[in-house]
Amino acid sequence: MKVLNIGSMNLDYVYSVDHIIAPGETQATYGMNVFLGGKGINQSIALAKAGVYIYHGGMIGEDGQVFLDACREHGVHDEFIRTIDEKTGHTIIQVDKNAQNCILLFGGANQSLTEEYIDEVLEHFEAGDILLLQNEVNKLDYIIDRAYDRKLVIALNPSPYNEKIEVCDLSKISIFLLNEIEGAQITGLTEPDDILASMRKRFPEAKIVLTLGKDGARYSDKDCEYEQPIFPVKAVDTTAAGDTFTGYFLAGLIRGMEIPDILRMSAKASSIAVTRNGAVQSIPKREEVEAALSAD
Secondary structure, three states: EEEEEEEOOOOEEEEEEOOOOOOOOOOOOOOOEEEEHHHHHHHHHHHOOOOOOEEEEEOHHHHHHHHHHHHHHHHOOOEEEOOOOOOOOEEEEEEEOOOOOOEEEEEEEHHHOHHHHHHHHHOOOOOOOOOEEEEOOHHHHHHHHHHHHHHOOOEEOOOOOOOHOOOHHHHHEEEEEEHHHHHHHHOOOOOOOHHHHHHHHHHHEEEEEEEOOOOOEEEEOOOEEEEEOOOOOOOOOOHHHHHHHHHHHHHHHOOOOOOHHHHHHHHHHHHHHHHOOOOOHOOOOHHHHHHHHHHH
């Protein structure tokens, strides 16, 4: 089995602020840092740190060499990353004194995928291989359709949720990884029980992971349902919490772990990540997560 993630790569400009800025307000920041980010590369690095042999696909500009360096540093295979004549995607992130954030996203090279490029990459994968997707690159519907034709197992983190998700054939998704906001946007419902029931009805063969912030996470499929509370910590930056959970959850599935153990491992990894600044830099390695679990 091979694992491919066609996903975003963003330079994250992170500003430390007292509070999330209001319309018309000017506010001095406590500091600014530049981190590597993007849901795509965050999740690939989370998978790699969790011990998975992961290929990353996507596009960067000439200013994106740092992503190739990071892939080689963290063990992500980068042969499907292309450098093009476009600015690398970037974000402007505010992180307030309570570790809450808001994010402004510029797609850049992430929005430059072509059908020819997608076909070329997918030719290297076959039935039973896993494809992980988010919604920070273009042509998401085309990727899903072609991957499904090749009988890949498709895992989708539908973030950010917008009209691009609505034109995708979500019946082709095998694993949904979403938070309560995305769950509400897909189903029109707000209570976790209702969201899961609606998702199970619409996608009866899919595995569904619903993260709920301070209320932990829920898992549901046609045979079982589980809950996982958070591990309480003092959070300093929640930017990569969901991406860390996604990477570790898929890693657990790939390793054949039981769902309750996967959820516990994923929650512990996320709890470590939120105690650190940045995205890529905050994601713990599997050895650290396992040691922390053993110490509990």
